[in-house]
Amino acid sequence: MLRTFAAAAALLIVASTPAFADGTVFIGSATTPANRPAKGLALGVSLLIVGFEFEFAEASESLEDAAPSLRTGMGNVLVQTPFPVAGMQFYLTTGVGLYRERLGVRQETHAGFNTGGGAKISLLGPFRVRLDYRVFNLRGEPLYSTVHRVYAGLNLAF
Numbered sequence: 376m377l378r379t380f381a382a383a384a385a386l387l388i389v390a391s392t393p394a395f396a397d398g399t400v401f402i403g404s405a406t407t408p409a410n411r412p413a414k415g416l417a418l419g420v421s422l423l424i425v426g427f428e429f430e431f432a433e434a435s436e437s438l439e440d441a442a443p444s445l446r447t448g449m450g451n452v453l454v455q456t457p458f459p460v461a462g463m464q465f466y467l468t469t470g471v472g473l474y475r476e477r478l479g480v481r482q483e484t485h486a487g488f489n490t491g492g493g494a495k496i497s498l499l500g501p502f503r504v505r506l507d508y509r510v511f512n513l514r515g516e517p518l519y520s521t522v523h524r525v526y527a528g529l530n531l532a533f
Contacts, residue, residue, distance in 0.1 A: 396420045396533055397495075399505050403526025405434035407519050409442045413526060419453065426453035426466070434524065436478060443478035443518050447511065449489055462497040468509075476517045485515030495530055503530040 399417045404410045415432030428451045436444035451470030458464070474487040491509035498504060504527065511522040 397503075397530055398533075399528040399530040401432075401505065401507070401526040401528025403507075403524060403528075405442075405445060405522055405524045407442075407522040409437055409440035411435045411437045411440070411442050413524055415447075415526075417528075419451075421453065421455065423457045424454060426455060427451065428453060428468075428470075430470075430472075432524070434522075438479065441478065441518075443476045443481075445511075445522060446475045447487060447489070448472045448474075449487070451489070459495075459497055464495045464497075464503075465492070466494070467492040474511070474513055474517075476513065476519075478518060481518070483513075483515050483517050485513065485517070487511055487513045501532040503532065504528070505530040 397419055401415055403413045405413045411434055413432055413434040415430060417428050417430040419426055419428030430449045430451060432447050434445040436442065449470045449472035451468045453466045453468045455466035456464050469490045471486065471488050475484045489509050489511045491507060493505060493507035495503045495505050507526050509524045513520050513522065
């Protein structure tokens with residue numbers, strides 16, 4: 376048993392690839408129930424095909440449209456192409472975290488899930504443009520249990 380464990384550990388060390396990290400600042404739009412500005416940042420690390428990221432984002436409140444503000448903090452798993460194809464690295468992502476929705480004096484804080492995908496498009500050196508689409512499924516009693524968000528951001532790989 377110990378030999379098997381040692382052999383597996385040695386194989387993982389020899390076959391491992393270096394981890395790559397990146398950070399993204401983004402602006403976009405939450406589209407449910409009405410378009411309103413969204414902004415945020417994401418920090419991630421990837422191991423060739425699988426990656427992990429933490430994302431914090433906020434969509435503004437619009438009282439005229441009865442559209443609540445939405446703050447999310449999500450931990451995500453990404454599955455991505457192992458290298459850029461024609462300067463683009465495509466990915467799918469899913470994750471869980473917490474949200475806070477506010478409209479006027481009404482507030483809901485609970486767990487949420489997100490699923491989406493996008494592409495990181497090479498610009499110059501470590502700089503990339505990141506395009507992303509997400510669907511958030513909010514638990515508890517939010518005004519809108521499904522929220523869509525699109526964004527574009529500046530991504531720095533390091």
